[in-house]
Amino acid sequence: MVQNSVRTLQAQGYKATKPRKLVLEVLEEIERPLSPYDIQGILHARGKHLNHVTVYRILDLFCRLNLAHKMLSSGGFVKCSLDAVEGCHRFMVCQDCGAIQEFADEGLCQGENRFARNLGFHTEHHLSEFAGLCSRCYGRQPQLTE
Amino acid sequence: MVQNSVRTLQAQGYKATKPRKLVLEVLEEIERPLSPYDIQGILHARGKHLNHVTVYRILDLFCRLNLAHKMLSSGGFVKCSLDAVEGCHRFMVCQDCGAIQEFADEGLCQGENRFARNLGFHTEHHLSEFAGLCSRCYGRQPQLTE
DNA sequence: ACCTAATTGCAATATTGTTGCATTTATTCC
DNA sequence: GGAATAAATGCAACAATATTGCAATTAGGT
Ligand SMILES: [Mn+2]
Ligand SMILES: [Mn+2]
Ligand SMILES: [Zn+2]
Ligand SMILES: [Zn+2]
Numbered sequence: 001m002v003q004n005s006v007r008t009l010q011a012q013g014y015k016a017t018k019p020r021k022l023v024l025e026v027l028e029e030i031e032r033p034l035s036p037y038d039i040q041g042i043l044h045a046r047g048k049h050l051n052h053v054t055v056y057r058i059l060d061l062f063c064r065l066n067l068a069h070k071m072l073s074s075g076g077f078v079k080c081s082l083d084a085v086e087g088c089h090r091f092m093v094c095q096d097c098g099a100i101q102e103f104a105d106e107g108l109c110q111g112e113n114r115f116a117r118n119l120g121f122h123t124e125h126h127l128s129e130f131a132g133l134c135s136r137c138y139g140r141q142p143q144l145t146e
Numbered sequence: 147m148v149q150n151s152v153r154t155l156q157a158q159g160y161k162a163t164k165p166r167k168l169v170l171e172v173l174e175e176i177e178r179p180l181s182p183y184d185i186q187g188i189l190h191a192r193g194k195h196l197n198h199v200t201v202y203r204i205l206d207l208f209c210r211l212n213l214a215h216k217m218l219s220s221g222g223f224v225k226c227s228l229d230a231v232e233g234c235h236r237f238m239v240c241q242d243c244g245a246i247q248e249f250a251d252e253g254l255c256q257g258e259n260r261f262a263r264n265l266g267f268h269t270e271h272h273l274s275e276f277a278g279l280c281s282r283c284y285g286r287q288p289q290l291t292e
Numbered sequence: 293a294c295c296t297a298a299t300t301g302c303a304a305t306a307t308t309g310t311t312g313c314a315t316t317t318a319t320t321c322c
Numbered sequence: 323g324g325a326a327t328a329a330a331t332g333c334a335a336c337a338a339t340a341t342t343g344c345a346a347t348t349a350g351g352t
Contacts, residue, residue, distance in 0.1 A: 013329095014329085014330090015317080015318050015319070015328095015329060016318075017329090017330060017331080018318095019331070036308080036309085037307080050331085050332090051332050052308085053311090053332070054330080054331055056308095056310080057330080057331085058330095072218035072273060072275075073218065073273055075221075092267045092269075094267075095270060101265070101267070103265070107257075107261075108258065111253075111254060111257055112274075112276060115253075115254060116238060116276050116278065119238070119247070119281075120280070120281030120284075121238045121240075121247070121279070121281065122278045122279045122284045123238075123276050123277070123278040124241060124276075124278040124279070125276075125277050126274060126276055126277070127218060127274060127275045127277065128258075128272060128273060128274035128275075129218075129272075129273045129274075130258060130262050130267065130269045130270075130271075130272055130273075131269070132267055132271075133270070134267055135265075135266030138266075156350090160299095161297095161298060161299065161348080162349080163299065163348075163349065164348085164349095165299085165300070166299090181339085183338080183339075196300090196301090197300070197301050197302070198339085199300080199301070199340090199341080199342090200299085200301070202339095202341080203299085
């Protein structure tokens, strides 16, 4: 929850400001990728008015601290749910409900590293997202409009 | 080469126009991800003036036909070098020289599918990019400025 | 060479992202 | 609790990127 991220912020010498906590709350509550303007809009609807510049700067910081991630497929931001995990953080993205689930797996990394090495490529890290259907959505009517 | 993509265009009922061929040439020649405005600029410097709207529309089409891909990490566009390959097209991105190498591997897909299935996720396709150093750049001085 | 649908260019607009600087705020120390 | 102060935010202006409708052009078929 938010309290964890607040501790991380302070441990790294950053202030736990009201705007930062608000953004954390939204990311935690809405478990789907959100753009900076999405976040601003959601908070605005709740009577909390943040400047978009502030939202951008907060998301930048969160990504640097690995408190959040920028999704590759959509460019939206999600809260990191693997705070303590070293190595590559990855995602499964439900094409129906839009939910994302974060995971990490050393086995996948090793397989990918081995594969790349055979082609003479020295891997630093892996970006990957699986697109498909989450367990709740599999075998149901589609929800997402796009 | 370009001629292949031209055939694909025509086979699908699209015209092989001068702007489309120019964009194909650039993507084929510069084997690094390019933004729409990058492409426009490169062509402009060669005396070929395309409207940016045209470049956007061409890249949209190319992506729909899998003649090109939009890179996840950078948002830039590259020419697909696996024209005939079914399944997931993936990339290794050199962090030094910026070169990209496209590949596909059924084994990786299967491993990922199995992993996801264990978590109740039904995978449709995989997006993935490996970041690291290509064989030429490994053990050399850095080139890229950023 | 002509016809026609497809494609492009243009102009206007919308959206997204960035920068410098004045103002405010969270933390430290008393 | 009340300063002091460095960090963070808001504001304004701007820059870059992306989208739309419509008129002009062009590629491919006859
Ligand atoms: Mn994470
Ligand atoms: Mn490809
Ligand atoms: Zn779902
Ligand atoms: Zn390289």
